[in-house]
Amino acid sequence: MGGYIVRRSLLSIPLLLVISFLTFALSHLSPLDPAEAVLQAQGVPRITEELIAATKAELGMDRPFLVRYADWLVSSLKLDFGSSYVTGKPVWSLLGPAFANTLKLTLISVVAIIVMSIALGVLCALREGKWTDKSVRGVSFLLTAMPSYWLAALLIWYFSVKLDWLPTSGMDSYLSYVLPVIVLTINYAGIYFRVVRSSMLSQLNEDYVLYGRACGLPERNITMRLLRNSMQVAVSVFGMAIPILLGSTVVVENVFAWPGLGTLTVNAILGRDFPIIQAYVLILAAAFVLFNTVSDVINAALNPKLRKEL
Amino acid sequence: MNIFRNVWKDKLAFLSMSVVAAIVIVGLFAPVFAPHDPNEANMELRFASASWEYWLGNDHLGRCILSRIIYGIRPSVLWVFVALAASAAIGAAVGFLAGYFRGRTDAVLMRICDVMLSFPGYVMSLAVVGILGAGLDNILIAFVLMKWAWFARVIRTSVMQYAEADYVRFSRAIGTGHIAIMAKHVVPVSLPDIAVASSSAFGSMILQISGFSFLGLGIQAPHAEWGMMLNEAREVMFSRPGLMLAPGLAIVIVVSAVNFLSDALQTALDPKLMKSGKKRQEQAAAASARLEGREVA
Numbered sequence: 001m002g003g004y005i006v007r008r009s010l011l012s013i014p015l016l017l018v019i020s021f022l023t024f025a026l027s028h029l030s031p032l033d034p035a036e037a038v039l040q041a042q043g044v045p046r047i048t049e050e051l052i053a054a055t056k057a058e059l060g061m062d063r064p065f066l067v068r069y070a071d072w073l074v075s076s077l078k079l080d081f082g083s084s085y086v087t088g089k090p091v092w093s094l095l096g097p098a099f100a101n102t103l104k105l106t107l108i109s110v111v112a113i114i115v116m117s118i119a120l121g122v123l124c125a126l127r128e129g130k131w132t133d134k135s136v137r138g139v140s141f142l143l144t145a146m147p148s149y150w151l152a153a154l155l156i157w158y159f160s161v162k163l164d165w166l167p168t169s170g171m172d173s174y175l176s177y178v179l180p181v182i183v184l185t186i187n188y189a190g191i192y193f194r195v196v197r198s199s200m201l202s203q204l205n206e207d208y209v210l211y212g213r214a215c216g217l218p219e220r221n222i223t224m225r226l227l228r229n230s231m232q233v234a235v236s237v238f239g240m241a242i243p244i245l246l247g248s249t250v251v252v253e254n255v256f257a258w259p260g261l262g263t264l265t266v267n268a269i270l271g272r273d274f275p276i277i278q279a280y281v282l283i284l285a286a287a288f289v290l291f292n293t294v295s296d297v298i299n300a301a302l303n304p305k306l307r308k309e310l
Numbered sequence: 311m312n313i314f315r316n317v318w319k320d321k322l323a324f325l326s327m328s329v330v331a332a333i334v335i336v337g338l339f340a341p342v343f344a345p346h347d348p349n350e351a352n353m354e355l356r357f358a359s360a361s362w363e364y365w366l367g368n369d370h371l372g373r374c375i376l377s378r379i380i381y382g383i384r385p386s387v388l389w390v391f392v393a394l395a396a397s398a399a400i401g402a403a404v405g406f407l408a409g410y411f412r413g414r415t416d417a418v419l420m421r422i423c424d425v426m427l428s429f430p431g432y433v434m435s436l437a438v439v440g441i442l443g444a445g446l447d448n449i450l451i452a453f454v455l456m457k458w459a460w461f462a463r464v465i466r467t468s469v470m471q472y473a474e475a476d477y478v479r480f481s482r483a484i485g486t487g488h489i490a491i492m493a494k495h496v497v498p499v500s501l502p503d504i505a506v507a508s509s510s511a512f513g514s515m516i517l518q519i520s521g522f523s524f525l526g527l528g529i530q531a532p533h534a535e536w537g538m539m540l541n542e543a544r545e546v547m548f549s550r551p552g553l554m555l556a557p558g559l560a561i562v563i564v565v566s567a568v569n570f571l572s573d574a575l576q577t578a579l580d581p582k583l584m585k586s587g588k589k590r591q592e593q594a595a596a597a598s599a600r601l602e603g604r605e606v607a
Contacts (some may be wrong), residue, residue: 018425023437030441041585145566147517150523150540150558157551251521255544266525269440284433292428295383 004300004307012289019285020076024282027274035061037272041085063072079280086271089277094264094297099283101171102253102260106245108177109184113245114238116189121196121234122227128201137194152183167259180256184245195237201232214258232302239295243288318436323574333564340472345359346374348381349532357550366556369539370546373499375553378534379560385446385529386536387564390516393450395459398508407501408462409469409493416561419462426459432518437526446529449522453515461507468503472496502579509572513565536561 027034035055039047044123054061060071066185075081081091120140124133143151156179160168167176203226212222250262257263261280268276329554336343346364352372360367408419438452439445473496481491508540523537531538536557539556543553 011601017427020428024427026437026441030443032443041564125319141569145513145517145562145569147524147540147558147561150554150561153540153544153547153554154558157547157554161548161551206433243430244432247433249335250432250436251364251525254525265436265440266527269436270444271529272443274438274441277437277454281433284430285428288430288433289428 001301001307008291008293008296008300012293015289016117019281019289020073021069023278023281023285024072025063027278028065030274032272034274037058037274038085041271041273042088043271047150076279076282081282082275083191084276085273086268086270091275094276095261095279096261098264100262101251101258102262103186104258105177105180105253105258106242109181109188109249110191110238110241110245112185113188113192113241114179116185117196117238118227118234119128120189120193121200123228124193124197124221125200125204126223140190140193143186148183148187149255151186152179155179155183163189171259174272176256180249180252180258183252184249188241188245192234192237192241196230196234199233200226203230232299235302236295236299239291239298241293242283246287247284250294320577322570322573325573325576327569329563329567330571332504333383333567335390336380339380340384344374344377344380346377348373348377348534350374353484357546357553359552367552369553370542374482375539375556378539379536379556382534382536382539382557382560385523385533386520386561387516389446389450390519391512393453393519394508394512394515397454397457398461398504400458402465402504403465404462405465406469406492406496409466410473410488410496412473413469416466420466420561423459423462426456427463429456431460434517435522436527439522444527444530445524446535449519449528453519457515460511461504464507465500465504467602468500469496472499506572506576506579509575513568513572516561516565516568 004241012199030037032040033052035052036047038055038059039051044051053062060068062064063071070233079092079096084094085096122137124136127133156168159166159179160310166178167173170176206229209222209226212225246261249258249260250266252258253262254266261284265277265280267273341464350373352368354372356370356372358364358368358372364374364376366379369375369378378570404419404423405485435449435456438455439448442451466604475495478491478495486494492520492557519528520537520540523535526538526541526605529535529538539557540554540578543550543557
């Protein structure tokens with residue numbers, strides 16, 4: 001097992017390198033010259049050739065591409081992503097707190113999503129084809145077809161404006177979490193509970209269930225066994241839920257004015273603030289790779305067959 | 311033909327098929343169906359409610375909401391479909407090559423796909439849009455760049471089942487060329503899998519792209535797009551919540567119709583699922599679970 005963890009972790013290092021290179025190269029695909037972007041972002045009224053050249057020299061953009069990449073990579077490892085083109089503040093001082101805020105929202109939502117998915121998935125699997133199963137699936141079908149920002153707006157309108165129970169936006173108290181978490185949970189649990197349901201259903205036809213019933217095991221024990229065995233598929237899906245959610249809270253954060261990564265990045269995109277965009281992609285890609293590795297390791301721990309593959 | 315008969319039998323599937331067809335036709339011939347010019351501002355009619363002249367009322371610039379919804383079909387649904395088709399085509403080409411030739415070709419192509427899939431797709435689309443600048447074309451490019459690898463994976467898996475079938479081996483043994491074998495024996499049998507994969511991705515893609523427009527990264531004013539219309543409606547959310555209704559419902563209707571159709575297609579194409587929902591094989595369930603899990607990314 002220890003060997004597997006080492007091998008799997010080593011495998012993710014070249015991947016991270018490729019990702020960091022692509023992230024860095026991405027900003028050179030832009031039709032806009034980075035030096036020009038800096039000047040535009042700072043709101044310089046007249047951008048002359050000399051000014052662009054001077055900015056380039058000042059930011060070290062006149063050095064060869066690979067040198068700059070190596071430089072950027074080394075300083076990124078120290079969480080130094082340069083400074084924002086717009087405000088001039090260090091990127092990490094903006095990104096760090098935003099990342100923490102998004103992480104809080106994500107972790108709470110992931111817990112809610114996992115609880116809801118397992119509860120609904122098990123319920124539907126045990127009542128397959130019955131009224132409960134059909135209505136849960138029908139409602140979830142409709143809810144997952146809703147754009148999350150629309151659902152969010154409807155909830156804000158009803159609970160915050162009409163009933164005045166919850167804050168409309170921001171992150172002031174624990175009450176602020178309620179609506180964003182509900183929106184994210186509805187969006188993702190509606191998809192994940194199907195995974196739990198179908199893996200439960202496939203287990204229901206296994207011989208051990210028949211055998212257990214034949215032996216007169218109480219139905220509750222059988223259900224627990226079913227649950228444990230069907231979790232294998234679910235673990236790999238849930239393992240990825242955290243990074244996926246980290247990367248896709250953008251829209252929901254925007255609606256609720258959540259001071260997180262999404263809001264920061266959308267503003268950076270609109271202001272063409274490349275260092276923030278780069279740092280955002282790098283951090284999330286690294287989180288993605290990290291969680292991928294962890295979920296593979298957990299899977300290998302649950303299923304010894306997988307350990308031999310690597 | 312059996313496929314069509316099965317889809318036909320299912321009334322809900324038939325209904326969603328008609329909804330999708332109707333939306334495509336209305337979108338294609340938007341100038342014929344739209345009662346007004348979608349960009350014609352009329353300040354006297356600001357926030358006017360529904361009337362015989364303007365069925366869905368008017369927005370903050372007095373523009374006809376119905377016409378804007380109708381013209382919005384083009385970027386919100388039709389262009390998304392084009393992006394979907396492009397990424398499915400690239401993915402299919404890669405998937406066929408990898409799944410059929412195996413060996414080194416497969417290894418190289420799949421490593422590339424691995425790298426692509428190890429990126430969080432949504433984040434990368436956001437980054438590409440951020441670097442290239444806001445606009446519908448850049449969003450579509452970003453989505454094609456991110457989605458093809460997923461299609462390549464799914465299609466490769468499907469091709470691999472057929473590439474080792476006895477009839478393919480027989481063809482190879484009697485000296486049929488690779489291209490002929492692919493065209494005759496591999497592509498036709500894996501087309502259903504491509505259809506299922508693309509239709510299952512379509513709904514989520516419509517949602518994601520409209521989300522980008524909602525953030526103001528998509529199509530630029532004054533053009534109509536559903537996500538954009540919701541963004542505009544958000545400004546007056548507290549005073550005129552009714553404006554959020556029409557574009558939101560349009561998205562919900564299209565996405566649920568597409569998802570229904572995709573489910574029906576999956577059932578119609580997979581006899582295993584159809585005969586008895588209970589006798590599913592573990593592998594199929596695991597595969598579909600993986601498919602669904604990825605869909606969100």
